Amino acid sequence: MRPRYSLILSAMRLIRPSNRRLSSIASSDSEFISYMKNKAKSINKALDNSIPLCNNFVPLWEPVLEVHKAMRYTLLPGGKRVRPMLCLVACELVGGQESTAMPAACAVEMIHAASLILDDLPCMDDDSLRRGKPTNHKVFGEKTSILASNALRSLAVKQTLASTSLGVTSERVLRAVQEMARAVGTEGLVAGQAADLAGERMSFKNEDDELRYLELMHVHKTAVLVEAAAVVGAIMGGGSDEEIERLKSYARCVGLMFQVMDDVLDETKSSEELGKTAGKDLITGKLTYPKVMGVDNAREYAKRLNREAQEHLQGFDSDKVVPLLSLADYIVKRQN
Amino acid sequence: MRPRYSLILSAMRLIRPSNRRLSSIASSDSEFISYMKNKAKSINKALDNSIPLCNNFVPLWEPVLEVHKAMRYTLLPGGKRVRPMLCLVACELVGGQESTAMPAACAVEMIHAASLILDDLPCMDDDSLRRGKPTNHKVFGEKTSILASNALRSLAVKQTLASTSLGVTSERVLRAVQEMARAVGTEGLVAGQAADLAGERMSFKNEDDELRYLELMHVHKTAVLVEAAAVVGAIMGGGSDEEIERLKSYARCVGLMFQVMDDVLDETKSSEELGKTAGKDLITGKLTYPKVMGVDNAREYAKRLNREAQEHLQGFDSDKVVPLLSLADYIVKRQN
Numbered sequence: 127m128r129p130r131y132s133l134i135l136s137a138m139r140l141i142r143p144s145n146r147r148l149s150s151i152a153s154s155d156s157e158f159i160s161y162m163k164n165k166a167k168s169i170n171k172a173l174d175n176s177i178p179l180c181n182n183f184v185p186l187w188e189p190v191l192e193v194h195k196a197m198r199y200t201l202l203p204g205g206k207r208v209r210p211m212l213c214l215v216a217c218e219l220v221g222g223q224e225s226t227a228m229p230a231a232c233a234v235e236m237i238h239a240a241s242l243i244l245d246d247l248p249c250m251d252d253d254s255l256r257r258g259k260p261t262n263h264k265v266f267g268e269k270t271s272i273l274a275s276n277a278l279r280s281l282a283v284k285q286t287l288a289s290t291s292l293g294v295t296s297e298r299v300l301r302a303v304q305e306m307a308r309a310v311g312t313e314g315l316v317a318g319q320a321a322d323l324a325g326e327r328m329s330f331k332n333e334d335d336e337l338r339y340l341e342l343m344h345v346h347k348t349a350v351l352v353e354a355a356a357v358v359g360a361i362m363g364g365g366s367d368e369e370i371e372r373l374k375s376y377a378r379c380v381g382l383m384f385q386v387m388d389d390v391l392d393e394t395k396s397s398e399e400l401g402k403t404a405g406k407d408l409i410t411g412k413l414t415y416p417k418v419m420g421v422d423n424a425r426e427y428a429k430r431l432n433r434e435a436q437e438h439l440q441g442f443d444s445d446k447v448v449p450l451l452s453l454a455d456y457i458v459k460r461q462n
Numbered sequence: 463m464r465p466r467y468s469l470i471l472s473a474m475r476l477i478r479p480s481n482r483r484l485s486s487i488a489s490s491d492s493e494f495i496s497y498m499k500n501k502a503k504s505i506n507k508a509l510d511n512s513i514p515l516c517n518n519f520v521p522l523w524e525p526v527l528e529v530h531k532a533m534r535y536t537l538l539p540g541g542k543r544v545r546p547m548l549c550l551v552a553c554e555l556v557g558g559q560e561s562t563a564m565p566a567a568c569a570v571e572m573i574h575a576a577s578l579i580l581d582d583l584p585c586m587d588d589d590s591l592r593r594g595k596p597t598n599h600k601v602f603g604e605k606t607s608i609l610a611s612n613a614l615r616s617l618a619v620k621q622t623l624a625s626t627s628l629g630v631t632s633e634r635v636l637r638a639v640q641e642m643a644r645a646v647g648t649e650g651l652v653a654g655q656a657a658d659l660a661g662e663r664m665s666f667k668n669e670d671d672e673l674r675y676l677e678l679m680h681v682h683k684t685a686v687l688v689e690a691a692a693v694v695g696a697i698m699g700g701g702s703d704e705e706i707e708r709l710k711s712y713a714r715c716v717g718l719m720f721q722v723m724d725d726v727l728d729e730t731k732s733s734e735e736l737g738k739t740a741g742k743d744l745i746t747g748k749l750t751y752p753k754v755m756g757v758d759n760a761r762e763y764a765k766r767l768n769r770e771a772q773e774h775l776q777g778f779d780s781d782k783v784v785p786l787l788s789l790a791d792y793i794v795k796r797q798n
Contacts, residue, residue: 187678189656190648244612249604268585269659272608273652276580276615280647283619287640296632303639304623311616312526316609320525323605342523 155459158452165214166207168224172232173201176285196266196274197281201239205257208384208453209352210235213359215449216373219442222363229289230302230362233282234355237306240278241315241351243271250323282306286358294362302358309354318347325413333418340413341382348388349381372438376450379435384457386428389414390421391461399461432458491795494788501550502543504560508568509537512621532602532610533617537575541593544720544789545688546571549695551785552709555778558699565625566638566698569618570691573642576614577651577687579607586659618642622694630698638694645690654683661749669754676749677718684724685717708774712786715771720793722764725750726757727797735797768794 177197180186186194210231217227246253246261247268253261263271286306289299308314321343330336356377360370393416415424435454439447513533516522522530546567553563582589582597583604589597599607622642625635644650657679666672692713696706729752751760771790775783 187653187657189660190653192660193648193652193656244608247608249608270656272580272583272585273656276646277648277652279612279615280643280652283639283643284647287636287643290636296636300623300626300632300636303619307616307619307623310612311620312529312613316529316613316616317523317526320529320606320609321523324525324528 155452155456158449158456161449161452162206162211162456165211168228169207169210169214169231169235170202172228173235174198176232176236176281177201192266192270193273193277196243196262196270197239197278199265200243200256200262200274201236201278203257205235205238207235208457209238209355212352212377212380212450212453213355213362215453216356216359216365217363219373219446219450220360220363220365220369222359222365226289226292226294227359227362229285229292230358231355233285233306234351234358236278236282236285237310237315238351240275240282241310241319243275243278245319247271250319279310289362298361298364302361305354305357305361309350314346314350314354318343318345318350322347322412326411336413336418340415340418343413344382344385345378348385349378352381352384353377369442372441376435376438376454379431379438380454380457383428383431383435383454386415386424386431387457387460389416390424390428393421395461428458491788491792494785494792497785497788498542498547498792501547504564505543505546505550505567505571506538508564509571510534512568512572512617513537528602528606529609529613532579532598532606533575533614535601536579536592536598536610537572537614539593541571541574543571544793545574545691548688548713548716548786548789549691549698551789552692552695552701553699555709555782555786556696556699556701556705558695558701562625562628562630563695563698565621565628566694567691569621569642570687570694572614572618572621573646573651574687576611576618577646577655579611579614581655583607586655615646625698634697634700638697641690641693641697645686650682650686650690654679654681654686658683658748662747672749672754676751676754679749680718680721681714684721685714688717688720689713705778708777712771712774712790715767715774716790716793719764719767719771719790722751722760722767723793723796725752726760726764729757731797764794 177194178186179191179194179198185191213231213234214224214227218224242256243262245251246256247263254264255261262274266274283303283306286303287299289302290296310316312320321339325339325343328339330339353374356373357370360373365373392414415427419427432454436451439450513530514522515527515530515534521527549567549570550560550563554560578592579598581587582592583599590600591597598610602610619639619642622639623635625638626632646652648656657675661675661679664675666675689710692709693706696709701709728750751763755763768790772787775786
């Protein structure tokens with residue numbers, strides 16, 4: 127894998143304010159929140175079914191039961207389900223059924239949960255609070271947490287493979303698994319986490335260098351999995367290569383925007399408001415957007431990414447595209 | 463997943479001394495060792511190529527480079543390559559080419575290396591010596607070790623998927639990925655590792671209960687991945703369901719036998735002879751075969767598993783089956 131410095135810098139230069147506010151056709155905030163809640167409900171149900179605590183009324187073998195409990199602890203109650211929702215909507219946008227992409231949507235959320243468990247470990251970010259409750263290793267211990275994280279990633283592969291039972295062709299399923307494997311390895315999450323850890327001890331020649339590193343880190347740490355969510359959904363739904371590419375570009379902007387806003391909220395909100403330890407990036411000396419460019423510029427950058435995201439959706443069915451336009455708007459406006 | 467107590471106990475009862483020493487047709491020890499070295503050479507070359515340190519003469523991005531170094535540290539020099547060899551031989555036995563199964567064989571070894579890295583972590587077995595050198599986390603630190611382990615598992619999936627470029631059908635590749643996902647999740651390695659960790663604090667009613675737990679633990683911790691190696695090889699080579707099943711049964715015996723001998727060697731050999739910390743299971747109170755049934759009975763059990771393994775190979779081409787007969791013999795006789 128080669129650093130894509132030049133690509134990213136050009137992309138950043140290209141992100142210009144646009145007069146076309148495509149989001150004007152997006153539904154109202156409350157309509158979108160209700161839409162999102164409905165999607166989250168179906169997703170939560172599918173996730174709940176995917177990790178049982180017993181098998182035909184017989185309890186699981188005790189060591190496995192403990193790992194399943196740890197997997198459910200982080201996977202089930204939490205989150206806005208942005209990634210799986212994006213996967214389902216991408217599938218529907220290219221003409222597929224929600225149900226066709228549901229196993230893959232669950233898989234993406236499992237991969238995300240697995241990476242949260244690892245991020246919080248004592249040897250990583252050493253965090254004790256996540257979504258308003260103690261982190262996984264605080265409840266189950268480090269050993270079980272690491273196993274649960276591994277098990278979630280392996281279940282993600284199994285879930286995606288199970289899509290063949292819904293009539294998806296082997297070729298499409300293989301392509302989807304490939305996208306996911308790419309997103310979790312050294313072309314994706316692993317690179318992002320490694321860069322995050324290395325970033326604390328790096329020194330940069332100037333602000334441009336620092337920004338380049340930060341961007342590359344978040345492309346890998348956050349955007350690649352958001353991209354994979356959209357791409358896998360579109361693959362499952364039978365999208366064309368061009369549709370898949372456009373959804374991927376949209377998702378990259380959304381993923382980066384999500385991270386920019388995460389950094390902004392970490393600096394401007396309290397732990398209670400966020401449900402996780404706030405202000406930690408500042409204390410630990412981690413690179414963040416507000417630190418490199420200031421809070422106001424970071425907010426402005428998120429807005430520019432939102433406009434670019436919306437531009438990538440031009441040409442799709444204007445009704446079906448509404449949830450994606452609203453999702454981008456929602457992320458840039460979010461308060462926790 | 464349900465515990466397969468009854469199945470395992472019946473299997474153990476069925477393992478009876480047999481007069482048919484199929485291994486008499488196996489080649490001599492020195493011939494087999496030379497055969498194994500040749501296979502290991504091809505495997506090592508393929509593994510070396512799979513994790514580069516630069517891309518078209520351009521060094522990798524620094525954080526990724528560090529992870530790749532950690533992956534190579536555990537994956538490259540080490541081991542007897544029993545699992546990938548089994549994968550290649552299974553492929554050839556059912557009529558396939560060695561090269562067809564090479565990506566999958568590398569994948570199995572990557573999964574194995576990933577689990578070794580985790581096993582050695584301070585929060586797991588806290589080991590500082592493996593194959594005669596410091597463990598991964600002693601060299602690269604816990605954070606990078608965990609990322610390297612994750613990256614190896616994701617690369618394993620990518621390797622297997624790459625088999626389509628060798629003309630293997632999507633259906634076969636899907637089936638192979640499924641077997642691997644099963645082997646690493648709560649139906650395989652994770653269950654075994656969880657049982658291993660839980661075993662230390664468990665109390666058993668009697669020796670039968672203890673043995674049942676020990677067996678179930680090693681079926682998951684060791685045998686399932688050895689099974690997957692053989693099964694995936696046979697799938698890639700286009701084996702029939704019956705051939706795949708027989709190779710799976712053979713591999714289960716070999717996997718268990720490998721573990722029984724590992725426990726015996728841990729108790730009877732020095733750290734220098736083994737290249738890893740010896741006698742540790744005894745100190746940490748881990749369940750082992752010698753502890754539950756005594757060293758002599760454990761050796762006897764390994765011999766019985768060897769006979770059963772060889773019986774499962776009846777019906778295959780008597781020339782092509784020689785390496786598998788010899789492999790089983792080699793494991794039961796190994797000294798480190």
